[in-house]
Amino acid sequence: MSFALTSYKDKKVITIGVVHELTGLSERQIRYYEERGLVFPDRSKKGTRKYSFHDVELLMDIANKREEGVQTYEIRQDMKKEEKKRQVREEMLRGQLNAHFNMRK
Amino acid sequence: MSFALTSYKDKKVITIGVVHELTGLSERQIRYYEERGLVFPDRSKKGTRKYSFHDVELLMDIANKREEGVQTYEIRQDMKKEEKKRQVREEMLRGQLNAHFNMRK
DNA sequence: TAAAGTTTGTAAGATTTTCTTACAACAATG
DNA sequence: CATTGTTGTAAGAAAATCTTACAAACTTTA
Numbered sequence: 343m344s345f346a347l348t349s350y351k352d353k354k355v356i357t358i359g360v361v362h363e364l365t366g367l368s369e370r371q372i373r374y375y376e377e378r379g380l381v382f383p384d385r386s387k388k389g390t391r392k393y394s395f396h397d398v399e400l401l402m403d404i405a406n407k408r409e410e411g412v413q414t415y416e417i418r419q420d421m422k423k424e425e426k427k428r429q430v431r432e433e434m435l436r437g438q439l440n441a442h443f444n445m446r447k
Numbered sequence: 448m449s450f451a452l453t454s455y456k457d458k459k460v461i462t463i464g465v466v467h468e469l470t471g472l473s474e475r476q477i478r479y480y481e482e483r484g485l486v487f488p489d490r491s492k493k494g495t496r497k498y499s500f501h502d503v504e505l506l507m508d509i510a511n512k513r514e515e516g517v518q519t520y521e522i523r524q525d526m527k528k529e530e531k532k533r534q535v536r537e538e539m540l541r542g543q544l545n546a547h548f549n550m551r552k
Numbered sequence: 553t554a555a556a557g558t559t560t561g562t563a564a565g566a567t568t569t570t571c572t573t574a575c576a577a578c579a580a581t582g
Numbered sequence: 583c584a585t586t587g588t589t590g591t592a593a594g595a596a597a598a599t600c601t602t603a604c605a606a607a608c609t610t611t612a
Contacts, residue, residue: 350500355460357569359569370589371589389571462569478600491569494599495567495598518609
């Protein structure tokens with residue numbers, strides 16, 4: 343069971359040059375943050391990177407953290423923790439839903 | 448007075464190749480519809496076209512009309528009429544707002 | 553029906569954008 | 583100090599886009 347809430351925000355359609363314009367980050371930085379496991383663009387068949395608006399927002403958050411002096415390694419750790427929390431919430435929701443639908447059937 | 452409701456949907460960030468993938472239209476067709484005054488992509492400094500998700504939706508509508516045999520010229524006329532109606536509605540709303548705020552001041 | 557207009561494909565050649573790899577410089581950390 | 587982290591820059595290749603032009607097939611108009 344899954345609710346595909348995929349909106350425009352998550353479609354990977356933006357090239358790195360545009361991401362650069364939107365975020366102010368250099369292309370070098372954007373690629374480096376990928377290397378460090380902070381962003382995961384899609385790739386075209388021939389290999390050009392495609393980002394979503396969600397990725398752009400994430401990169402702006404990263405830029406802020408970097409300005410505060412936070413290193414990519416730490417940013418990565420925090421992101422992992424957040425992802426973990428998100429997963430837990432999701433599982434709880436799934437449990438609620440199952441309970442609900444089992445009850446009424 | 449203006450309410451900038453510009454969301455991701457209106458940001459012109461998508462290249463023509465991606466628009467092609469999203470719509471199924473050939474790049475030739477996409478450029479031709481621009482030539483006929485149906486879409487208005489932005490341009491990068493050096494001239495490459497940038498479309499919004501709104502443009503993509505519009506192009507899909509155009510594709511449907513074309514399949515029904517409607518010619519670009521007629522599509523253009525219809526679009527102008529729609530735009531006219533939109534303008535009227537906007538002006539009415541502006542009037543309502545002015546009346547409202549004048550009343551209470 | 554002839555002429556004019558519409559729509560799309562394809563090709564060529566130029567230009568723009570992106571890619572990877574590598575090296576260098578400097579900063580931050582232990 | 584030695585190591586790791588961060589970013590710039592450069593080179594050369596590859597991918598993506600641009601404009602212009604011609605042609606074919608189809609539709610509308612006079």
